[in-house]
Amino acid sequence: MTVGAPRIEACGEVRSSGRPAALDSGLPPVDAPLALFLGMLDLRPIDTDVFEAPNPAFSWRRIYGGQLLAQTVVAASGTVEGKLLHSLHGYFVSPGDSSHPFVCRVERIRDGRSFALRRVTMLQDEQPVFVATASFHAPEDGLEHGPQMPPTPGVDDAMSEAEWLRRSATMAVANLHGFWKRERPFELRPVDWEAFVTRRAPAPMRRVWMKVRHALSDEPLIHQALLAYMSDYALLDASLLPHGHSSGDPDMQSASIDHAIWFHRSFRADNWLLLHEEGVTAAHARGFVRGSFYTEDGCLVASVTQEGLIRQRR
Numbered sequence: 147m148t149v150g151a152p153r154i155e156a157c158g159e160v161r162s163s164g165r166p167a168a169l170d171s172g173l174p175p176v177d178a179p180l181a182l183f184l185g186m187l188d189l190r191p192i193d194t195d196v197f198e199a200p201n202p203a204f205s206w207r208r209i210y211g212g213q214l215l216a217q218t219v220v221a222a223s224g225t226v227e228g229k230l231l232h233s234l235h236g237y238f239v240s241p242g243d244s245s246h247p248f249v250c251r252v253e254r255i256r257d258g259r260s261f262a263l264r265r266v267t268m269l270q271d272e273q274p275v276f277v278a279t280a281s282f283h284a285p286e287d288g289l290e291h292g293p294q295m296p297p298t299p300g301v302d303d304a305m306s307e308a309e310w311l312r313r314s315a316t317m318a319v320a321n322l323h324g325f326w327k328r329e330r331p332f333e334l335r336p337v338d339w340e341a342f343v344t345r346r347a348p349a350p351m352r353r354v355w356m357k358v359r360h361a362l363s364d365e366p367l368i369h370q371a372l373l374a375y376m377s378d379y380a381l382l383d384a385s386l387l388p389h390g391h392s393s394g395d396p397d398m399q400s401a402s403i404d405h406a407i408w409f410h411r412s413f414r415a416d417n418w419l420l421l422h423e424e425g426v427t428a429a430h431a432r433g434f435v436r437g438s439f440y441t442e443d444g445c446l447v448a449s450v451t452q453e454g455l456i457r458q459r460r
Contacts, residue, residue, distance in 0.1 A: 187368075196251050217268070261282065298420060342380075356420075381437060396459075399456075432455060
């Protein structure tokens with residue numbers, strides 16, 4: 147079955163509890179990767195609008211950018227009441243050290259009737275690792291339309307994660323397969339599986355269905371933090387597809403430079419979401435990628451962009 151929505155009506159009401167303290171409210175038992183992720187969101191207040199952010203021992207080459215994005219979502223949201231995060235713009239300043247936690251400082255730039263703005267700085271040894279601005283909007287009704295989701299095989303027609311990893315083990319280079327097989331709190335079902343495994347694609351585009359493996363509470367903050375976390379998962383590689391490379395290749399030096407997310411509508415990260423990635427352009431050793439998150443019925447719920455370094459080692 148191929149899914150796609152000819153037009154988008156209202157996609158559900160946005161609800162906010164007004165406080166992030168319900169992160170673990172009503173959550174059923176979860177597996178180790180999701181428990182590790184939720185523990186990562188448990189920020190400890192150490193001063194007014196200053197938090198200590200845990201740095202769990204994920205098996206990445208360096209600190210995963212999605213971790214910083216998710217923790218920024220939680221820290222900024224913890225200083226706002228009655229409004230929901232609608233956009234986040236961040237810059238990755240330095241790789242950071244995975245051996246100790248971050249200090250997360252939030253600055254209250256503006257608190258208006260409809261909007262609030264925060265600046266967030268993630269630090270280690272008083273040096274910035276990630277800086278971002280986050281904007282919040284009080285829920286209100288308004289005009290609504292949206293793009294048609296590109297015709298895409300549905301979840302049941304996409305390749306299973308088990309089959310994808312089996313093919314990856316025999317067809318992908320070792321570094322790439324090692325990345326894909328790492329534990330994570332969400333399931334992937336690739337539509338364009340060759341673009342993930344062999345780095346070959348007819349166009350700089352790839353699609354993958356994503357979903358958290360366990361049911362979550364209704365707290366919107368959890369779902370926004372998880373989407374922010376998932377939005378950075380090998381996103382930059384879409385800009386390398388036309389060149390037959392991946393960020394894990396030994397002859398490539400790659401790193402995220404900046405990342406932006408817009409939350410358009412309410413959604414659940416424990417329901418299937420399609421991430422449609424487009425490697426828009428590459429020039430001057432930088433790649434630019436645009437991503438769109440759709441629900442199964444074709445509703446656009448979030449957009450993401452990222453620019454990163456894609457430098458060939460000489």
